[in-house]
Amino acid sequence: MKSLIAIALLASSIFPLQKMIDTKWRGEEELVEELMYFPTGNLLKKIVLGYDELAADLVWLRMIQYYGHHRQTDKRFDYLGHILDVLTDLDPHFIHGYTFGALLLTDDGRNPSRGLSILQKGAVHNPLDWRLPFMSGFINYVFLRDYERAADHFVTASSLPDAPAFSKRFAAFVYDRKGDVDVSLELWYNLYETTENEYEKRSALRYIKRIEIQRLSQLVARFREMSGRYPTDLKNLVTIEWIDALPEAPDGSSYFFDHSDSLVKCTE
Amino acid sequence: MGIVAIALNTFREGAKDKIFYAIVVFAIIIMGSSRFIATLSVGQIDKITKDLGLATISLLGLLIAIFVGTKLVYEEISRRTIYTIISKPVTRSQFILGKYFGLLLIIGMTLTILTVFFSLVVYLNSNTLDAHLLKAIGLAFFELALITSVAIFFSTFTSPISSALFTMGIWVAGHFSGDLKGLGQISDSSLSRGVSTFLYYLVPNLSNFDIRGEVVHGVGIPHTFFLFSVCYGLIYSAAVILIATLIFRKRDF
Numbered sequence: 108m109k110s111l112i113a114i115a116l117l118a119s120s121i122f123p124l125q126k127m128i129d130t131k132w133r134g135e136e137e138l139v140e141e142l143m144y145f146p147t148g149n150l151l152k153k154i155v156l157g158y159d160e161l162a163a164d165l166v167w168l169r170m171i172q173y174y175g176h177h178r179q180t181d182k183r184f185d186y187l188g189h190i191l192d193v194l195t196d197l198d199p200h201f202i203h204g205y206t207f208g209a210l211l212l213t214d215d216g217r218n219p220s221r222g223l224s225i226l227q228k229g230a231v232h233n234p235l236d237w238r239l240p241f242m243s244g245f246i247n248y249v250f251l252r253d254y255e256r257a258a259d260h261f262v263t264a265s266s267l268p269d270a271p272a273f274s275k276r277f278a279a280f281v282y283d284r285k286g287d288v289d290v291s292l293e294l295w296y297n298l299y300e301t302t303e304n305e306y307e308k309r310s311a312l313r314y315i316k317r318i319e320i321q322r323l324s325q326l327v328a329r330f331r332e333m334s335g336r337y338p339t340d341l342k343n344l345v346t347i348e349w350i351d352a353l354p355e356a357p358d359g360s361s362y363f364f365d366h367s368d369s370l371v372k373c374t375e
Numbered sequence: 376m377g378i379v380a381i382a383l384n385t386f387r388e389g390a391k392d393k394i395f396y397a398i399v400v401f402a403i404i405i406m407g408s409s410r411f412i413a414t415l416s417v418g419q420i421d422k423i424t425k426d427l428g429l430a431t432i433s434l435l436g437l438l439i440a441i442f443v444g445t446k447l448v449y450e451e452i453s454r455r456t457i458y459t460i461i462s463k464p465v466t467r468s469q470f471i472l473g474k475y476f477g478l479l480l481i482i483g484m485t486l487t488i489l490t491v492f493f494s495l496v497v498y499l500n501s502n503t504l505d506a507h508l509l510k511a512i513g514l515a516f517f518e519l520a521l522i523t524s525v526a527i528f529f530s531t532f533t534s535p536i537s538s539a540l541f542t543m544g545i546w547v548a549g550h551f552s553g554d555l556k557g558l559g560q561i562s563d564s565s566l567s568r569g570v571s572t573f574l575y576y577l578v579p580n581l582s583n584f585d586i587r588g589e590v591v592h593g594v595g596i597p598h599t600f601f602l603f604s605v606c607y608g609l610i611y612s613a614a615v616i617l618i619a620t621l622i623f624r625k626r627d628f
Binding site (some may be wrong): 156158159161163167171198200202203302305 | 412415416417418419423426427429430433434546547550551554581584585587588589591608
């Protein structure tokens with residue numbers, strides 16, 4: 108009986124002990140772990156004895172975990188650039204690694220120059236792949252608003268083998284309509300429709316909604332200026348032919364005017 | 376005739392080996408699990424499935440080459456069945472060649488089984504079959520043929536554990552052969568340069584057989600590269616098997 112009590116006491120002390128360890132030290136361990144997992148790409152290349160692509164896949168999965176974890180917590184992506192460097196050292200032909208990584212570095216990491224340098228590295232290894240200059244054009248147009256450079260990149264992308272028709276369309280758009288928000292919107296729509304990456308899809312959806320809400324808010328403000336009141340419904344904007352139809356977000360949610368705070372919003 | 380009989384017998388014996396089935400089942404589980412792993416891959420299901428499948432085929436083929444190859448000759452000697460064999464009209468060279476081709480049959484069969492399963496997994500993921508993957512598997516076979524020759528070479532004069540370690544060492548060195556040359560080139564000493572160049576050509580250059588990355592990403596592989604790599608594998612293996620037969624002929628039974 109005494110033994111049983113002793114076992115029960117010992118077992119019941121494990122839970123609070125582990126909980127204390129997790130609370131006090133786990134955070135630091137995770138930080139060290141992140142660094143431990145990622146030596147330089149060149150070193151890893153030697154260690155993995157020819158299985159570079161498989162190692163790159165593991166780094167990719169780790170990067171997704173890293174991104175997901177920090178996106179939900181501190182929104183700090185200090186090692187993202189390093190992880191991407193390792194990933195692309197191991198697998199220099201991993202195009203989606205470059206394009207998605209550049210988007211993450213620019214959008215979430217707030218470091219577009221690092222994003223563009225990753226794309227530049229990709230272009231050195233894959234000079235005939237249109238997706239790399241296309242993403243450079245995207246980042247220059249949407250985030251940096253450097254329309255000249257964006258146009259150059261879109262033209263480069265459209266001239267490469269297997270470039271889809273939309274790359275030519277954007278090359279033309281950007282030259283004609285520098286700074287036009289419609290071009291940004293179309294770029295995000297294009298990304299939303301073409302990507303299979305759920306994170307990219309989510310990002311694109313967020314920006315599409317943001318741009319549409321901005322556009323509709325401007326029209327609502329103009330409506331108020333002209334009529335002295337807010338529209339009863341966003342459909343009023345269609346009735347007075349300021350827009351052909353009320354936009355609908357690609358995920359099926361719709362925009363509406365919230366009278367309680369006089370703001371245009373999107374249903375969840 | 377002696378070579379064919381020994382090869383078929385080796386194949387039958389090897390096919391009964393439990394380690395062979397364990398490896399095949401393990402490979403199938405890994406490839407099957409790629410579907411689960413790929414769900415976490417954020418749009419990279421095809422790439423991860425193909426990378427994992429090709430690496431599994433190559434690595435588990437290597438395990439068979441090393442663990443079956445290194446004990447083939449040794450077991451015949453330790454069980455004293457070698458006396459029965461060499462008392463028949465079979466030369467020692469035929470014995471070694473028969474063992475070698477027998478093991479190649481086992482590896483070939485394993486690769487075929489795994490390739491069929493791998494193709495099924497790729498098809499289930501992408502609804503298409505990629506014939507280019509066969510090129511990577513084909514070159515993996517020639518890499519394994521080379522490693523098998525090395526395993527048999529060591530097994531003619533040392534124990535299975537030592538043979539396995541030495542063969543593994545050659546396999547590791549084979550992935551560093553490019554660095555050997557690179558190290559020599561940055562050295563000031565002409566002796567170091569000479570030694571590193573000599574080692575570079577001596578150690579099998581296994582990167583010649585690695586086109587997995589190119590195949591998965593659809594990067595074109597010149598036919599001549601493929602052909603030269605196959606020739607390299609065949610010539611290197613033939614040379615190693617020849618040395619193995621010379622050593623085996625000198626052994627006193």
